[in-house]
Amino acid sequence: MRIACPYCGLRDVQEFAYAGDSCPQRPDGPDATEGVMFEYVYLRDNSHGIHEEFWYHAAACNAWLVVRRNTLTHAIDSVFPVKDRKAGTES
């Protein structure tokens, strides 16, 4: 596979580290409960089709990216820095 890093261009997948589903949100703060945290840490759907997931460009720019990948075909239809996503949702 190849991933088009927004900073570095089209790079081989060996440069990246995978970190699974990008949708779960960490339950931040002192009020978070153990149950919710457990779900965040361990429970993931085994998606069939489009999957938004984290990839870390470890061998280059150190950016955490959100990659939309079809788990059936490995076709990737978008890649963007995770920072942009967060900024987008909170602004």
Add this chain to the structure above:
Amino acid sequence: MSAQSLRLAGGGLIDRAQALTFRFDGKSYEGYAGDTLASALLANGVRLFGRSFKYHRPRGVFSAGPEEPNALVELRSGARREPNTRATTIELFEGLDAKSQNRWPSLAFDLQAINGLASPALVAGFYYKTFMWPVAFWEKLYEPLIRRAAGLGRAARLEDPDHYEKAFAFCDVLVIGGGPAGLSAALAAGRSGARIILCDEDFRLGGRLLSEKREINGRPAADWLAATLVELASLSEVRLMPRTCVFGLYDHGIFGAVERVNDHVAVPPAHQPRQRGWRIYAKRAILASGALERPIVFPGNDRPGVMLAGAVRTYINRFGVLPGRDVVVFTTGDNGWDTVSELAAAGIRVASIVDSRSEIDPAFKALAERVGARLFTGGIVESTRGGHQLRSVIVRDASNTRSLVPCDLLAVANGWNPTLHLASHQGGRAVWNEAAQAFVPGALPSGLAVAGSAAARFTLADALRDGARLGREMVAEIGVTPTAAEAVPSTDTETIGLKPVWRVKGGTGKAFVDFQNDVTDKDVELAAREGFRSVEHLKRYTTLGMGTDQGKTSNVIGLAIMAELEGREISDLGTTIFRPPYTPVAIGALAGHHRGKNFRPMRLPPTHHWSCELGADFVVSGQWTRAKCYPKPGEDLLRTINREVLAVRNGVGVCDVSTLGKIDIRGSDACEFLERVYINGWKTLPVGRARFGVMLREDGFVMDDGTTSRLDENHFLMTTSTANAGKVLQHLNFCHQVLWPNLEVHIVSVSEQWAQVAIAGPRSRDVLRGVVDTEHDISNENFPYLAAREITVGGSIPARLFRISFSGELAYELAVPADYGVALMRALMEAGEHFSITPYGLDALDVMRIEKGHVGGTEFNGQTTARDLGFGKMMSSKKDFVGRLMAKREALTQPDRPCLVGFRSVNSMSPLTAGAHFVCVGQLAVMENDEGYMTSVAYSPNLECWIALGFLKNGPTRLGEHIRAVDPLRNHDVEVEVCSSVFFDPEGARLHG
């Protein structure tokens, strides 16, 4: 030396001026440049090439290409011995040495052919049925027995003396296959100026044009081939890669290929690789891989002398070899008749032609008459006779009359299977095409097109047409303007009528479906009878298609027979999915130079060469090669370590600690960020001070520890353990970019920018004074324990000084820009000469940290919590931090969970071993009685006994108890006393001196 008695007088693409001498089974032969091992042996009259896998039946050459199931040999000898190489693809070279496989004591006289008599025991599923019980017998008795009887070649068992390379290529269009379809595609695409790579596994480009006497544009096809190769060579963006097998298609247009750079010489020239593993990134690809001919299943169809009809054409036309003198052609379609005319043209007698079809073109009848062959229409070959060599066939004609036809070669033509493997590597299933009577590529991976025979478009005209069209289409798809279309070359006429016969019933004897794995039609019947009817079950139960040839000649026939037995259509049965590699790939080609010490990058600390000058011993620790110790002449390992430890504890020592991870963290929220990633608090840390921190993974287990210094209000320098430097950086970036992007913080690794040296021992300050610029006051009062400041050394060289200690002594770590590392070390040695300063290595460092109970890599094993490590009280209850909630889980806070404590040998001279498990004295050393495990051990020259750290149930409440440390792997069983994990200077007085 044997004469090449079966070499035709003329013709063939061999260089008769260049004779090559080679050996097979110890006997010397001669062949020509341009031969394969198979063609050269055939020219010398050799028919018997090996013994079959299970039944040790004599086997000869069956094909002329990569599909060969029989003629597998051990190539070369000694460390270069390569088992299971296909004689049909080995390019002949001077001095080639090959041996037949799987025979004992000799190829012609094989005692184990008796397996054939015991064959009822070796039918499908026999492994599963026969050797079930008792379990212990499998490993000791059955497996060695079967392995001796049934097998392939032997691995060399020596280190491969040759080099392999990895290489990368990028292109617009990759053309796979150098036959007429591939060449015409490369030409049509290449003329546009696009970047083209054409690969063919063969050492000569041309594909079927090398094997057949055909015409293009009214001239011999060889003329078109020569002109095409000349034009392709003239195009600067076209790269022709013969001897290069594209073995796999991976995601996003990435192809794996192996270039056999020097497989056609005995020993690669100096500095050249034997093979080169390519990764080819292609925007588009055209699969023009041709097709593989199918056998027919009938008793004795494996006898040496039975050969695919297309292979017969190849041996005659390409290699100028007479594959037999009396030939019977058994065909189920028009294509077999091409072999008849080629045989006749070469002056070889065709005794009989058996065409299974009752209606055939009158032109074929006329051809049979012209060559003087007896013609059986609607007939079949029922069985074969002969020992190591075909002597005759039994033909059953349309009226069921049997005739014995003497012959020494039977050419079998049953249609072709498109070589569609790569089209299915992405999971696409092949689909049955009734008209072509073959599986054709189904849904294609994006960017891939299929041309010619690989798409079951079997005529030469279609191959040329497909190639020309797809070549232009593919470049157009990537935005390159193709040149104007030219007229597709014309060819002589060709008909491809076919009515395949999958198997012939009625004869007696074994009829093989999979030659390499010795799977017969009876095995397929048995599988059907026992309910293993799905394609995948059939394959696994019978092992059909699971040999090194991966069923290139057998899969489709196996399916067809199963369909027939089940009364279903082949199209309903489906087919298995092909997976890479298309042909076997040597691990060396995948590893390239990454083996031995080059398996991974080697990182050297800044003072490595200085350590070499001192005669240090080194140890590989992860990617790093670090100084283990600095032995003096005649000093053994333990004495060296003891001397280094005592030198530090009583005087002063220096050690390069640059390998520690160093992460620079800045920004107005830097402190808040540390609060969230560490379990302990950071808000109270003043500028100019360092603090020890522990970080958890989100699942509550410890990730790493280290000291972090506050160099300025919003500027921190974090250190990590050597092993976790990368992991911690990734984690911090995750925390920042994913979890808390709104924190104003900047994180960058500076591990390689700074050389860092530990100066440890009671005299360390005295030594430091010799290198630190005098304006910096490093007195105990002004620079106390845990001070951390930016200073200068050696006259204004920027540096960072930290008063931290891993050894438990008065100690400092001094960092300078990496290029100053060696100069700093030399300056320290000079400044410390008066104090007998001693360089110490990783081992002494380890002894001292164990004496102090400091945890290290073996304690951070991913299964230990902060509480297990004795850091429970550091966990802040006033803030949220990564891992906080998960660390509170019930099982992680059980009071009897193994916790860190120290251990010492009861008999002080009994060495301890890390990895030993604890059991109470008097109890059996079994899992139920497990009390914990030992993680770090050392001989302490200060305590004069063996000491250890480890995790013990209720550890801190058991001080003074005696317990066994049992290590069944290394046969160790030592009684130890549980004690505090801090063995030396428990009050920590020495730190503050």
